[in-house]
Amino acid sequence: MTGTPRLLPVTDDVDTGGFFEAAARGELALRRCNGCDAVLHVPRAYCRACGSWEGRWEPVTPTGTVYSWSVVEHAVHPAFPAPYTVLLVELDDLPGTRLVGHLPGRPELRAGAPVIAWFEDVDGTVVPQWRLARS
């Protein structure tokens, strides 16, 4: 540990707060349009498919596969000691919907490797994380 506090997300943002409310319940949730059911990810206030401003947060199965990744070898902030891996996860339930994640170190990865979300409590803020699942 570096002693540097973790950087935590703003959890009461009007556009993303529902994501963290769901995480606090141990659920991975995405925003969906009430007008046409489109997935609104990255979360946004309105639907680009039908123009509706009405949406909801809906739990999704917290599993996916590694779509891509990049190993960060040089620390850019003391709260993120290098090396670490930035992960792009494609959700099993929603092909084409991808979430960014983090794995410590330089794990051995392959495209398509199964991953599962888990929920880390950092000083009362719950942050979804990913770990490799057994294939």
Ligand SMILES: [Zn+2]
């Ligand atoms: Zn819509």
